[in-house]
Amino acid sequence: MGSMEASTAPENGSSAAGGGAGGTACNGAGAASNGGGMERRLRSSAASASWAAHLPLEVGTRVMCRWRDQKLHPVKVIERRKGSACSSPADYEYYVHYTEFNRRLDEWVKLEQLDLDTVETVVDEKVEDKATSLKMTRHQKRKIDETHVEQGHEELDAASLREHEEFTKVKNIAKIELGRYEIDTWYFSPFPPEYNDCPKLFFCEFCLNFMKRKEQLQRHMKKCDLKHPQVDGKKNKVYGQNLCYLAKLFLDHKTLYYDVDLFLFYVLCECDDRGCHMVGYFSKEKHSEESYNLACILTLPPYQRKGYGKFLIAFSYELSKKEGKVGTPERPLSDLGLLSYRGYWTRVLLEILKKHKGNISIKELSDMTAIKADDILSTLQSLDLIQYRKGQHVICADPKVLDRHLKAAGRGGLDVDVSKLIWTPYKEQG
Structure with missing residues (x-):
């Protein structure tokens, strides 16, 4: 598959493997453990059976869902529809939003992917998922x-x-x-x-x-x-x-x-x-x-x-x-959009500051790079490279600090070979 989604697998989902006893019971403790596991499975079956009476699930229901990583993650039911062969309420499909992640991962799932034991009995439509849908681990931000x-x-x-x-x-x-x-x-x-x-x-x-x-x-x-x-x-x-x-x-x-x-x-x-x-x-x-x-x-x-x-x-x-x-x-x-541009502005501006001898103004940087002065100012301020002295902004560029920021900004991607750019601005065409 070509989709980026395959690379954004959650890192912090709870495992779908449950709490049943493993191995062979060799003594009384083991037998007790095994019995406890059976008791839990019976309770689970009873809970699922009780929820079967409430199917199909209502829009807004919150429940745990098994994702493609085979782990359970919290979801909210956004929509529901009858399956292709809908002979009972259990045949419904549900469009769910994974509340830990961006809604690009929303999808239709079947009932067997949902853990009915975790259904929340109170559906609160006023609870927004905006904050949680934007949560990402540092690893996932790198992946996107x-x-x-x-x-x-x-x-x-x-x-x-x-x-x-x-x-x-x-x-x-x-x-x-x-x-x-x-x-x-x-x-x-x-x-x-x-x-x-x-x-x-x-x-x-x-x-x-x-x-x-x-x-x-x-x-x-x-x-x-x-x-x-x-x-x-x-x-x-x-x-x-x-x-x-x-x-x-x-x-x-x-x-x-x-x-x-x-x-x-x-x-x-x-x-x-x-x-x-x-x-x-x-x-x-x-x-x-x-x-x-x-x-x-x-x-x-x-x-x-x-x-x-x-x-x-x-x-x-x-x-x-x-x-x-x-x-x-x-x-x-967006936040990711600003991150992309801030990375570009940082690389371009700091490369110039590293090579330049003597003073240079934000206006001169703008003329050299075609980057708007406001974007230059905000970028350098975010890097603590701007000081305000005697009524004007002054760029303070220590070489070691520049190197540290350049390393953090990462590589710049493919180079644009300007010598091969044959282009006429639109206003000059026709």
Whole structure:
């Protein structure tokens, strides 16, 4: 599987292996232990039987669920549906949210994956999972590709956020096939109604048209002669809209832009004799009054942790340099989005400070890097490299401190070979 989800296995889940006695009873103590285990199993069966009378479980129920790591984790029932052969309440399937983790891991499960002994009898809908859904161990944060940048929901008021979460609470597409990968999706995407609840969509990786059946894709591939991506949302509207549908499966944004005319799409590909295979992209507005040089960025799950996302961030700044402007990503950024950009800004700025002799101002750093002055100031302040003296900010850069921060920032990913960048800013085209 190409999905990143396989690499985000929880570390702190309780084991599904229960408390029954192990080994052969060789003495009285062992026999007592074995009897205790049998008693517990009888109590468990009785508890499960009592809960069978309350099936199907109500939306909002909290219970322990066996995940793909074969461990039990706390979940909340978000939705329920009748199974394909629903002859009894036990045949229902449940869409659950793992309250320890991001909702990208939400999924449909069968009753046998749920531990009915742990069902909470009081369902409290007012208890929010937001805090727990964002909890991650340090190991899991490393595992999640830090170039997977999402906007946060800070711009939404409480009512709009509830409406967004209600509308997008259940993934409508479980899997997609794109090129040689089958990928588990992460979030809801507003495909046309006829595609809702389709177990898997098949995408042409070149034109991004999508179909319900493999046979349709095979017929399409015999006729599709496009082997490279299109980039202008106005000239290639269908491609731009399909790219947004695809991206929304992996980005938890509030907004999906149907008016793609206003955007340019920069699609990164791996190329071979069959054509150019999309690995990720970023979009930017053709005209931005706020100096945004990037609206949305995504590296597809099968290609993450290869440095492609960091490359796209660096590439967006190289375009800003070509335009003779400073740039900044569209706000608001999620926590992971800020982490990605803060890493890029740190590496670029500290490399310059290491090599530079003498004084240098934030304005000069901005001119050299195309990074907005506010982003430079906030980055250096977060590293305690800024002091305020005599009414102005002064950069204090001890070489050992710079080395320590550079090491913490990690590697920068793939280099952008500017000598091969042939590009004309949009305002100068036509």
